Amino acid sequence: MTRSSTRHADPEHNPYVEEPLPSFDPIESLSETDATWQARQLRAAIREHDTRYYVEADPLVSDEAYDRLFDxxxxxxxxxxxxxxRSPTRQVGGTPVDELVSVEHVAPMRSIDSAKDADAVRAFDERVRDGLADAGFDPDDRQYVCEPKFDGLSIEVVYEDGEYVRAATRGDGEVGDDVTEQVRTIRAIPGQLRGDPPAQLVVRGEVYMPHEAFEAYNRTRRERGEEPFANPRNAAAGTLRQLDPSVVAERPLDAFFFDVLAWDAGADGPDRPDTNWDQLAAFDRFGLPRTDRVELVDDIAAAIDYRDRTLADRDGLSYGIDGVVIKLNDRETCAALGATARAPRWAFAYKFPPRTETTTVEAITVQVGRTGRLTPVAELDPVAVGGVTVSRVSLHNPAEIEALGVDVGDRVRVYRAGDVIPYVPEVVEHRSEGSYDFPEACPVCGAPVEREGPLAFCSGGLGCPAQLERAVEHWARRDALDIEGLGSERVETLRAEGLVESLPDLYDLSVADLAALDGWGETSAQNLIDSLEESRAPPLDRFLAGLGIPEVGPTTADALARAFGDLDTLLAADEETLQAVDDVGPTVAASIRSFLDAEENRAAIDRLRERGVEPQPVETEGGDALDGLTFVFTGSLSTTRNEAQSLVEAHGANATSSVSGNTDYLIAGENPGRSKRQDADAESVPVLDEEAFAEFLADHDIAWPPTE
Known part of the structure; x- marks a missing residue:
């Protein structure tokens, strides 16, 4: 191993860097001083091994030796x-979070313009040349950095003084989900940077699941009787949004970094490199993993050649890519070209052609969703499309079937957009007459099918068994009635055993009923009954959210509860009255009224109330202590942003998402977004941290944080 000041551990001073490893004395024979010293050495060595394995692909010790050190x-x-x-052991799990909280990015995470043909890439180069000339640069003096375009989940990671402090998903580019604890468990992402990093470093990367690890993990899921993931990208995205970090730690996620979003050198840190190429070299010094398939080229022809070679090598890579990214190397010229509202002018994605194959439609089945929507699915003669076997493809709705003219027996083209979601763009050979006749009755309960534009719905409501299982799961969700122990498998068991034929039947269950079922015991049965008892007096907004009314999520449910105050007033409201509520337009009002007017749904609500489930009225007037004020929230608070907004709105204020001249206060929690702070400075808007905000509210006799 080459000695370098950028390493986490030097083998001449750390006995745990190279094999053979020394033997360990019994734990009980160590003093606290000896244990502290050994732990410090082990952490440094483990960080070194993580870097050599994940970043440099050059491990120093065997897996068995690594496990010995870790244990x-x-x-x-x-x-x-x-x-x-800051121990590596924290990367194997952590305390589950209640929800994914929205956080503002330190700098915008923009999209990138793209195309699938070389002429569009050459046109991009011409725009770069023209832009450089207009800005006073030599248009012929330019280089491009070429790198793969990863097919994973984009994240922002923040380091302060070299220490990992936060991670967030891309979201809408301005605000994403806080996944700090989840990302902490990914072994490829260092908890402490090597070398001499800047005071603050914010980097953009891609979390992915390697192909071999994906296949192995799916085999494990099948063996456990669980549904396998459709593709590596879905697996990575679904994993990172898990609320329990220990679940994330069990799944084989990896990561690459490819861009710097912010670099603050601080008092004595290194200055930001002048080129994108040198920034990638800095990643190596800091121990941040990046792909080695990066090239620096002198013209667009070489960039196009890079793309063609990468396409040819694509199937041999251990990770998914759907194109290449071509970006101007010199950062000064990048700044001169600037960006549009959605994408930089100095970068372009040259996408790979879509992967298509043809196969035969063997059957068409119709699935019934929680809201009663009927979705036709084409059952295909299995075909490999881009390395993934596709046997089922959604046909979306009856109008799509009619537009395609597809029926059983037809030969169809299967297309995978972005190597993710397969669909059928056309019929290549009609072997049937006409198109599939969409059923007029629900295939599950036999209720009439109603058409709404291109869509079809079962009219059975909560009386339809297919809708019921999903309705029970929805009723039990954390943002609804929050009933623990009612996952999909248990709901299916309750249905199969005939214990739950309708939503109100949940409240007829007994400990004896549940304890008699396979896989249940007295404790788990009692826990569920206790949770059901606790849900008999839900807040009105959670009751409404739990009903699963189409178009009504938690935010709209909260607006309805605050507008009407109690359930009976809402049940009697006509469409015009409903439309007067914030966030409720004509479509949503019609959906609410249609749901509440359905005989099966109204009967289910009545039977819930007969069993003692009575939603609690809310105060429709929270006071006017903040009347006329407008607040904007940024960063992480001790409560969710929705709760903070609801609190000020309940007392007469407005809560908006962006700062303007009409904003009275910007409330800045931890890790606030830079753009909102800058807008507040530009508009001379006062900025309050959470402590000052709490004092402000106390002056108006409003408690913080809000309580139920």
Whole structure:
């Protein structure tokens, strides 16, 4: 191993860097001083091994040796009171979060313009040349950095003084989900940077699941009787949004970094490199993983050649890509070209052609969703499309079937857009007469099918068994009635055993009923009954959200509850009255009225109330202490942003998402977004941290944080 100041651990001073490893003394024979020293050495060595394995693909020790080091560190931390805040052992799990909180990005995470043909790439180069000339640069003096366009989940990661402090998904480019604890478990992402990083470094990367790891993980899911993931991208995205970090830690996620979003050198840190190429070299010094398939080229012809070679090598890569990114190298010229509202002018994605195959439609089945929507699905003669076997494809709705003219027996083209979601763009050979006759009755309950534009719905409502299972799961969700122990498998069991034929039947269950079922015991049965008892007096907004009314999510349910105050007043409201509520337009009002007027749904509501489930009225007037004021919230608060907004709105204020001249206060929690702070400065809007905000509310006799 080459000695370097950028390493986490030097083998001449750390005995755990190279094999053979020394033997460990018994834990009980160590003093606290010895344990603290050994833990410090082990952490440094493990970080070094993580870097050599994930970043440099050049491991120093065997997997067995690594496991010995890791297990020993965990034993020391369990046996002695040694600090664990920045320990690698924290990457194997953590405390589950209640929800994914929205956070503003330090800098915008923009999209990138793209095309699938070379002429569009050459046109991009011409725009770059013209832009450089207009800005006073030599248009012939330019280089491009070429790199793969990863097919994973884009994230922002923030380091301060070299230490990992936050991660967020891309979201809408301005605001994303806080996934700090989830990303902390990904071994490829260092908790502490190497070398001499700047005071603040904000980097953009892509979380993905390697192909081999994806296949192995799907085999494990099938063996456990679980539904396999459709593709690696869905697996990565679904995993990162898990609320329990320990679940994320169990899944084989990896990551690459490819861009700097912000670089603050601080008092004595290194200056930001002048080129994108040198920024990637800085990633190597800091121990941030990046792909080695990056090239620096002198003209657009070489960039196009890079794309063609990468396309040819695509199937041999261990990770998914759907094109290449071509970006101007010099950062000064990038700044001169600037960006549009959605994308930089100095970068372009040259996408790969879509992967298509042809196959035969063997059957068409119709699925019934929780809202009663009927979705036709084409059952295909299995065909490999881009390395993934496709056997089922959604046909979306009856109008799509009619437009395609597709029926059983036809030969169809299967297309995978972005290598993710397969669909049928055309029939290549009609072997049937006409198109599939969409059923006029629900295939599950036999209720009439109603058409709304291109869509079809079962009119059975909560009386339809297919809708019921999903309705029960929806009723039990955290943002609805929050009933623990009612996952999909248990709901299916309750239905199969005939214990739950309708939503109100949940409240007829007994401990004896549940304890008699396979896989249940007295404790789990009692826990569910207790949770059901606790849900008999839900807040009105959660009751409405739990009903699963189409177009009514938690936010709209909250607006309805605050507008009408109690359930009976809402049940009697006509469409015109409903439309007077914030967030309720004609379409939503019609959906609410249609749901509440359906005989099966009204009967289910009545039977719930007969069983003692009575939604609690809310105060329709919260006071006018904040009347006329407008607030904007940014960063992480001790409560969710929705709760903070609801609090000020309940007392007469407005809560908006962007700062303007009409904004009275910007409330800035932890890790606030830079753009809102800048807008507040430009508009001379006062900025309050959470403590100052709490004092402001106290002056108006309003408690913070809000309580139920």
């Amino acid at each position: 020993r560190l965990r034993e020391l931390e369990d046996a002695f009171d040694v600090p664990t805040e």
